[in-house]
Amino acid sequence: MKLVIHDLPAAEWEKLQAEYAGDRIVADQGTIRPCVGCFRCWNKTPGECAVRDGYENMGALIHRADEVVVISRYTYGGFSAFVKNVFDRSLGYVLPQFEVVGGETHHQKRYAEDKPFTFLFYGHDLSAEEKESARRYVKAVCANIRGYVKDVRFSEREEQALPEAPQAAVRPSGRTVLLIGSMRARSGNSAKLARKLGERLRGGYEIVPLPRYLARPAELYSALESAETLVLCVPLYVDGLPAQVIRFLEGLRQYPRRGIRRVYVLANMGLYESSQLVNLFSAVKQWCGKTGTEYCGGLGVSAGELLGALTGVTPFRLGPTRRVAEGMDALADAIRRGSRTEDIYAEPFGFPRSLYIGIANANWNRTARKNGVRPEELYRRLEPSDRPAEARKNAYPNMDLTEAMRARHSVRSYTGKPIGGETLETLEKLIEEYNRESGLHIQLVRGEPMAFGGAMAHYGKFSGVRNYFALVGKKSRRLDEACGYYGEKLVLAAQALGLNTCWVGLTFRKVPDVFRVDAGERLALVIAVGYGTAQGAPRRSKTVADVSCAENAPEWFTKGVEAALLAPTAINQQKFFFTLRGDKVSAGTGLGPFSRVDLGIAKYHFELGSGKDRTVWL
Numbered sequence: 001m002k003l004v005i006h007d008l009p010a011a012e013w014e015k016l017q018a019e020y021a022g023d024r025i026v027a028d029q030g031t032i033r034p035c036v037g038c039f040r041c042w043n044k045t046p047g048e049c050a051v052r053d054g055y056e057n058m059g060a061l062i063h064r065a066d067e068v069v070v071i072s073r074y075t076y077g078g079f080s081a082f083v084k085n086v087f088d089r090s091l092g093y094v095l096p097q098f099e100v101v102g103g104e105t106h107h108q109k110r111y112a113e114d115k116p117f118t119f120l121f122y123g124h125d126l127s128a129e130e131k132e133s134a135r136r137y138v139k140a141v142c143a144n145i146r147g148y149v150k151d152v153r154f155s156e157r158e159e160q161a162l163p164e165a166p167q168a169a170v171r172p173s174g175r176t177v178l179l180i181g182s183m184r185a186r187s188g189n190s191a192k193l194a195r196k197l198g199e200r201l202r203g204g205y206e207i208v209p210l211p212r213y214l215a216r217p218a219e220l221y222s223a224l225e226s227a228e229t230l231v232l233c234v235p236l237y238v239d240g241l242p243a244q245v246i247r248f249l250e251g252l253r254q255y256p257r258r259g260i261r262r263v264y265v266l267a268n269m270g271l272y273e274s275s276q277l278v279n280l281f282s283a284v285k286q287w288c289g290k291t292g293t294e295y296c297g298g299l300g301v302s303a304g305e306l307l308g309a310l311t312g313v314t315p316f317r318l319g320p321t322r323r324v325a326e327g328m329d330a331l332a333d334a335i336r337r338g339s340r341t342e343d344i345y346a347e348p349f350g351f352p353r354s355l356y357i358g359i360a361n362a363n364w365n366r367t368a369r370k371n372g373v374r375p376e377e378l379y380r381r382l383e384p385s386d387r388p389a390e391a392r393k394n395a396y397p398n399m400d401l402t403e404a405m406r407a408r409h410s411v412r413s414y415t416g417k418p419i420g421g422e423t424l425e426t427l428e429k430l431i432e433e434y435n436r437e438s439g440l441h442i443q444l445v446r447g448e449p450m451a452f453g454g455a456m457a458h459y460g461k462f463s464g465v466r467n468y469f470a471l472v473g474k475k476s477r478r479l480d481e482a483c484g485y486y487g488e489k490l491v492l493a494a495q496a497l498g499l500n501t502c503w504v505g506l507t508f509r510k511v512p513d514v515f516r517v518d519a520g521e522r523l524a525l526v527i528a529v530g531y532g533t534a535q536g537a538p539r540r541s542k543t544v545a546d547v548s549c550a551e552n553a554p555e556w557f558t559k560g561v562e563a564a565l566l567a568p569t570a571i572n573q574q575k576f577f578f579t580l581r582g583d584k585v586s587a588g589t590g591l592g593p594f595s596r597v598d599l600g601i602a603k604y605h606f607e608l609g610s611g612k613d614r615t616v617w618l
């Protein structure tokens with residue numbers, strides 16, 4: 001199984017996806033959050049990211065793949081913001097501890113393997129120089145995450161028209177903005193170094209934390225309209241700019257009233273050799289080249305976690321921070337004069353690499369203990385059996401059920417690929433288990449084209465459906481809700497097995513004799529299942545406040561409701577409603593077609609999202 005990380009728009013992906021049928025796909029759902037730089041993937045939940053948005057298992061997914069394929073729009077010598085975001089969130093794939101590899105400091109491997117990475121960059125009229133910078137960049141990325149570059153390819157694709165220069169003339173203001181690009185904002189090393197730089201600018205500057213504007217970037221672009229000098233104060237993340245900074249630069253590039261004339265960089269990084277900042281400087285240079293802005297030089301500081309901490313406690317010009325202080329004098333001087341400086345690479349003074357590595361490695365054990373993690377647990381290797389309880393029960397190869405819940409969208413068009421082998425066995429076992437548990441009579445119909453072959457299916461825009469779950473059960477008031485609950489269990493299992501699905505209430509034909517409806521039973525509805533020609537797309541959704549009521553909602557309740565909002569409902573009506581009562585929840589629904597089926601589906605999502613079981617219901 002390959003792991004494919006891509007940023008392609010749906011229409012472009014559709015052309016490619018048959019090539020990757022059965023592979024694990026990580027695509028932009030519009031929900032990914034930036035790495036917050038907390039290092040919990042190293043010292044609290046080793047191997048796994050603490051930000052829970054569906055992209056927390058990247059380290060384990062890379063590990064489980066035979067090969068990683070990365071498809072990215074060429075963006076200033078590296079990845080697009082989304083693909084870079086995925087890499088930033090994959091830090092848990094390696095260990096926190098350092099070692100020297102090929103003459104440079106890198107992280108130790110968590111998994112005893114050499115993972116091949118193939119990179120497919122697309123862009124418009126990429127020059128030989130640009131291609132070379134992308135090659136250099138992915139080599140550095142692979143060295144850092146301890147895989148190897150299997151292949152790098154480039155393809156031509158018209159880029160969205162981006163303005164190459166400001167469209168509106170803005171008068172120079174002399175304002176200098178030090179933009180902090182780290183999610184650690186004011187408490188991070190970028191901010192500490194920015195404040196030191198600020199002291200040398202002697203007024204006339206402002207420090208602006210990017211995280212404050214993530215949800216309202218236009219406000220930031222507009223605030224920067226009158227800035228003449230921008231100093232990007234950024235950490236190095238996976239050999240490049242952090243994803244949120246790339247996103248910011250992309251947005252600013254398209255902003256029509258850019259006042260900025262000159263750009264400087266104050267970058268810092270965790271490893272010892274500041275030369276590893278070369279790709280980050282190059283990215284900013286490329287951005288400047290595209291925007292008609294002058295790149296005026298940068299200061300790169302290595303061993304950031306050490307030197308950042310020392311900015312506050314030792315005389316800055318003495319001891320390990322000496323070279324940083326000297327570099328900062330030169331940078332500040334250039335900023336004040338509006339002139340250029342060479343890129344300056346500063347490393348700890350009088351502090352040998354071996355000592356740095358020794359201290360840093362020992363430090364991880366201390367922070368782990370503080371977090372209640374035994375030092376040996378830092379080396380945890382995530383295998384499928386380390387998944388949450390529900391996923392463990394079913395042990396899917398590609399994703400767990402929570403991931404499946406986020407990845408799944410309705411799919412109406414299917415390839416002819418039959419369901420067979422272990423996938424079929426797993427589905428049949430699950431049907432048996434769920435029928436036993438619920439008293440339902442769910443059946444899987446395979447290789448049957450008639451139900452979705454006629455005019456009704458055409459009306460429902462179906463094509464290629466050959467398989468479906470027939471949701472049958474004893475006629476009762478509770479039949480619809482039970483079909484929703486257990487049907488959705490099958491839907492998410494199917495998704496985790498690499499299949500696609502669509503709930504269908506009306507637009508199909510009841511074909512006689514292909515499934516059984518015994519005396520006293522009723523067919524409630526069906527679910528089309530198979531290998532989709534596309535992965536579908538997300539729908540508009542109501543909000544947590546629209547569909548729930550709780551005073552001082554505990555986190556588990558909110559997470560449950562958020563998960564329920566991902567549930568498919570008939571005509572996207574989302575008529576369900578959850579009310580917190582003590583430590584229990586009452587769930588109800590308004591009137592509407594199939595609304596009780598929807599309720600069953602939403603309740604199963606709520607259980608998965610909240611981590612509760614069926615005893616949560618009143």
Ligand SMILES: Cc1cc2nc3c(=O)[nH]c(=O)nc-3n(C[C@H](O)[C@H](O)[C@H](O)COP(=O)(O)O)c2cc1C
Nearest residue numbers: 037182188189190235236237238239269270271304
């Ligand atoms: C997701 C992530 C990726 C990182 N990648 C690198 C890297 O490739 N090379 C490096 O030297 N340091 C890397 N670091 C370490 C940071 O650059 C370093 O901790 C820096 O001091 C953080 O600055 P801040 O406190 O302003 O966020 C990474 C840190 C994170 C959280």
